[in-house]
Amino acid sequence: MARAPVVVYPPSEGGGRRVRVNGEILGTAYSPGDLLEFLRRAGLDPDDVQLDGPLIEWRGGGPEVW
Template identity: 75%
Template sequence: MVRARVVVYPPTAGGGRRVRVGEEILGRARSAGELLEFLRRAGLDPDAVDLHDPDLIEWRGGGPGVWE
């Protein structure tokens, strides 16, 4: 499984949060489900991702329950 560092940025004024894996910006997720889809496309198994794992995901501007 890929263990690149994931950064989820603070919510934007237009909604959603920018998502980066390593040096690549994957897009703007508007929910935890969309985030997991981005991570699946990046090579992670969404069933094995713990959104509360600080070794994998750095949440900026709120945790996995904050999207607006």
Template identity: 60%
Template sequence: MTRHPVVVYPPTGGGGRRVRIDASISGTAYSDRDLIEFLRRAGALEPEALSESALIEWRGGRPHDYGVRE
């Protein structure tokens, strides 16, 4: 597994969270599925490790809360 620092920023007013892997913004995640795809593309970590990874820093809000209203 390649080690990449991952930052998931606070939810935006319109929903979604910006994701940075290493020094690059990967995009806006609206769900764990989006976050997993960004991580997969970067070769950052196995999707199963999403909830327990010490490499992911969730800033503002709760982990896995993307502020998306249905």
């Protein structure tokens, strides 16, 4: 099974979740909106991204955990 090109790491103690796309850390997202902005900057169309879809590997909780 291929790995998801987007990895969202567990929430940090200070808040937010690191986001990696295709092996590159893009920054820390503090909300689903932040995550979608990172994906847009990485060349993905946010309108085509399902937060609970196979494109994103969630670690330490899914899209409802921030």
